[in-house]
Amino acid sequence: MMAHATTRVLPYPGSSFQAGPFSAPESSLEASLVEIQLGENDRLDWALKQFRRRMLRSGLFKDMRRKRFYEKPSEARKVKSKAALRRRQKDLRIARRAGQL
Numbered sequence: 001m002m003a004h005a006t007t008r009v010l011p012y013p014g015s016s017f018q019a020g021p022f023s024a025p026e027s028s029l030e031a032s033l034v035e036i037q038l039g040e041n042d043r044l045d046w047a048l049k050q051f052r053r054r055m056l057r058s059g060l061f062k063d064m065r066r067k068r069f070y071e072k073p074s075e076a077r078k079v080k081s082k083a084a085l086r087r088r089q090k091d092l093r094i095a096r097r098a099g100q101l
Helices: 026-031 044-058 060-066 073-097
Strands: 005-009 034-038
Touching: 034 044, 044 060
Parallel strands: none
Antiparallel strands: 005 034
16 A cells, blocks of 8 residues: 655745634635645655646746735836836837738
8 A cells, every 4th residue: 555645835934724814715725735645655856846846837936926025006006017018018019020010
C-alpha cells in the first residue's frame, strides 16, 4: 500500500482556515489551494518543481506580490488607467504596422 503525503498551501502568508468574522468562505479558500500528492518513492526536487509550476499557473505568486503592500484605491485607479493607456497605444502601433490605419 502506498502512503501519500499531501502538501497544501494557504492562499496568503499568515492566513488560516479558522472561520472568523472577517474570513472568506471555505469554498473560496479551497479554490485557491495548491495541492500535490506525493508517493513514497517520489523525489523531493520533482515535488518542488510541480509545486512551483502549480503556484505559477494558479496566479497565487502574482496575487501575493500584489497584496504585499496596501495600495490606496486612488493609486489602484491610476495604475489601472495607465495600463489601459499602454494597451491602447500598443494596439495603435500594431495596427499602424499592419497598415490598418
